[in-house]
Amino acid sequence: MATLLEVVDLATYYATPGATIRAVDGVSFTLAEGEVLGIVGESGCGKSTLGRTVLRLVEPTGGSIRFLGEDITKLDRRAMVRRRRNMQVVFQDPFGSLNPRHRVGEIVVEPLEVHGIGDARSRAARVSELLVLVGLPPDAAGRYPHEFSGGQRQRIAIARALVLEPKLLIADEPVSALDVSIQSQIINLLAELRVRLGLAMLFISHDLSVIRHVSDRIAVMYLGRIVEIASTAEIFDRPTHPYTQALLSAVPHTDPARRRERILLSGEMPDPAKPPSGCAFHTRCRHAMPRCSNERPALAQRPIEGGSREVACYLY
Amino acid sequence: MTTAAPAAATTILPPRRLIARTLGAPGAVAGSIILAVLVFGAIFAPLLSPFDPNATRVCPRLAAPSFTHFFGCDLFGRDIFSRILYGARLSLAVGLLTVAISLVAGTIFGMVIAFLGGRVDRIGVRLLDVMLGFPAIVLAILIVAVLGVGAFNAALAVGISGIPRIARVIRSATLTLVGREFVESARAVGASQTRILRRHLLPNLLPIVIVLGSLDLGGAILSTATLSFLGLGAQPPTSEWGAMLSAGREFMRYAPWTMIFPGLALFLAVMSVNLVGDRLSHVLDPRASGHG
Numbered sequence: 348m349a350t351l352l353e354v355v356d357l358a359t360y361y362a363t364p365g366a367t368i369r370a371v372d373g374v375s376f377t378l379a380e381g382e383v384l385g386i387v388g389e390s391g392c393g394k395s396t397l398g399r400t401v402l403r404l405v406e407p408t409g410g411s412i413r414f415l416g417e418d419i420t421k422l423d424r425r426a427m428v429r430r431r432r433n434m435q436v437v438f439q440d441p442f443g444s445l446n447p448r449h450r451v452g453e454i455v456v457e458p459l460e461v462h463g464i465g466d467a468r469s470r471a472a473r474v475s476e477l478l479v480l481v482g483l484p485p486d487a488a489g490r491y492p493h494e495f496s497g498g499q500r501q502r503i504a505i506a507r508a509l510v511l512e513p514k515l516l517i518a519d520e521p522v523s524a525l526d527v528s529i530q531s532q533i534i535n536l537l538a539e540l541r542v543r544l545g546l547a548m549l550f551i552s553h554d555l556s557v558i559r560h561v562s563d564r565i566a567v568m569y570l571g572r573i574v575e576i577a578s579t580a581e582i583f584d585r586p587t588h589p590y591t592q593a594l595l596s597a598v599p600h601t602d603p604a605r606r607r608e609r610i611l612l613s614g615e616m617p618d619p620a621k622p623p624s625g626c627a628f629h630t631r632c633r634h635a636m637p638r639c640s641n642e643r644p645a646l647a648q649r650p651i652e653g654g655s656r657e658v659a660c661y662l663y
Numbered sequence: 664m665t666t667a668a669p670a671a672a673t674t675i676l677p678p679r680r681l682i683a684r685t686l687g688a689p690g691a692v693a694g695s696i697i698l699a700v701l702v703f704g705a706i707f708a709p710l711l712s713p714f715d716p717n718a719t720r721v722c723p724r725l726a727a728p729s730f731t732h733f734f735g736c737d738l739f740g741r742d743i744f745s746r747i748l749y750g751a752r753l754s755l756a757v758g759l760l761t762v763a764i765s766l767v768a769g770t771i772f773g774m775v776i777a778f779l780g781g782r783v784d785r786i787g788v789r790l791l792d793v794m795l796g797f798p799a800i801v802l803a804i805l806i807v808a809v810l811g812v813g814a815f816n817a818a819l820a821v822g823i824s825g826i827p828r829i830a831r832v833i834r835s836a837t838l839t840l841v842g843r844e845f846v847e848s849a850r851a852v853g854a855s856q857t858r859i860l861r862r863h864l865l866p867n868l869l870p871i872v873i874v875l876g877s878l879d880l881g882g883a884i885l886s887t888a889t890l891s892f893l894g895l896g897a898q899p900p901t902s903e904w905g906a907m908l909s910a911g912r913e914f915m916r917y918a919p920w921t922m923i924f925p926g927l928a929l930f931l932a933v934m935s936v937n938l939v940g941d942r943l944s945h946v947l948d949p950r951a952s953g954h955g
Contacts, residue, residue: 399847404847404850404851427853428853428855431853434851435851436851438848443843444844445845445848446862446866446867447867457852457862461852461854461855462853507848511852
């Protein structure tokens with residue numbers, strides 16, 4: 348399938364007094380049309396910044412973002428607005444992402460107004476269509492966000508994101524703020540919409556079981572970099588990077604026979620303002636070799652038993 | 664884990680329920696009644712006042728209160744009751760104008776510098792700090808000195824001197840809003856800067872603006888009266904409470920009514936406005952919701 352999004356060597360640094368935080372530091376990946384790429388990592392690994400940078404809600408420090416075959420990294424504000432029609436976002440907190448003073452109808456119609464699509468009548472029809480699509484009653488349009496539960500609010504946010512029929516949806520921890528029972532509803536909704544609308548997604552989450560459910564491929568991030576990227580099946584059947592292995596071992600398994608050895612990571616994630624030398628993970632890695640603290644392994648196709656894997660580790 | 668909704672804190676109350684809740688405290692009820700009487704008096708002053716407020720010698724000079732002259736008479740034989748009624752017109756109108764000037768300019772300034780951030784914000788904050796460095800009344804006197812005396816200029820002066828305080832509060836309120844995800848969502852949709860300011864930030868700032876305005880109105884009435892008292896505001900023969908107080912102060916010992924009634928009117932106006940303003944801020948304050 349055609350490439351929708353190509354991110355090359357993307358970097359986002361935040362300047363804080365006294366230090367530069369390398370939130371995203373040289374990330375490259377591609378996303379095909381209709382594909383779902385899961386981005387997983389601990390909090391603070393830069394996955395949310397990555398999503399915001401791809402949308403240019405945060406300006407990249409370096410690297411390039413090619414969207415629909417065009418480099419959008421350097422576009423001015425006006426040109427960028429037109430591209431936004433094809434790239435939308437759903438944020439984590441459905442209480443924060445909806446303007447409390449706007450009715451649901453106003454929230455969902457806003458993208459159409461901004462992009463000057465249709466007239467009042469066709470917009471209203473489109474809004475009801477979207478509300479039904481995400482599983483809300485059409486009369487929800489006249490009510491305020493605070494009248495809805497967290498799961499319903501996330502549905503509203505999804506309706507707003509999809510009203511422009513974007514090609515790319517960035518879902519930034521879309522279910523993390525929801526009750527577990529509601530999480531599955533929203534995940535199923537996203538999975539269903541993706542098939543129906545041929546939507547490509549960047550699905551950002553710290554929760555591997557959620558990521559597994561929706562993703563075609565998974566990229567594992569650690570301290571601003573991707574350490575391993577492969578198809579969902581490959582990652583789950585055979586994690587190769589020691590960090591991926593540790594993450595996976597933390598996922599509870601329903602089948603006791605298949606329960607993996609639990610790998611406990613010692614210590615906290617290092618301060619992104621002062622990343623360790625060499626491989627950033629060497630401070631917590633149980634396979635760390637002398638070389639790991641001096642040189643940084645590049646993310647590259649490396650031979651593993653019975654094939655190859657895009658992984659950044661000297662074990663392979 | 665359902666996070667308690669911080670957004671729901673700024674719940675939208677329909678106007679009728681807002682009024683009902685505002686009147687839920689005895690102080691606010693008293694304030695509203697006094698204010699209503701004053702506003703009524705101001706609006707219908709031509710019908711209610713028994714004499715022309717500026718007509719001299721309608722009664723003996725400095726005559727004591729009587730049934731024909733409820734509040735007595737001043738040095739020129741003018742009916743104080745009539746002058747107070749007309750003074751209410753001026754004081755309330757000037758107060759509202761003053762607050763409107765501070766609110767509109769302060770809100771726009773605070774909102775825009777916070778939204779644009781960076782250097783604009785740093786320079787804006789410095790500017791506000793400089794303005795706040797002057798006591799408001801001194802700043803107002805300075806502005807009147809430049810613009811010239813008069814009721815309108817006094818309102819302009821007090822209004823301008825009130826801008827930095829409003830701008831500071833609005834700026835910090837905007838800063839917390841700018842970090843919220845609905846603003847980021849609007850950006851992601853492609854909304855323009857002005858659209859974000861107008862449609863997303865302003866409506867969320869409105870409750871704060873209303874509270875600031877209602878709390879400032881009393882002070883504004885007092886400050887413009889102060890300027891008139893000092894001879895920098897409304898000029899004779901205009902009936903203005905501050906000017907009346909000033910004119911009466913020489914006769915305080917022989918004809919105390921020349922000061923008591925304008926002073927009382929001023930006191931009641933400021934107190935009633937403050938009572939209502941306090942209650943309004945309590946009702947609209949997110950942290951206070953749920954109590955009454």
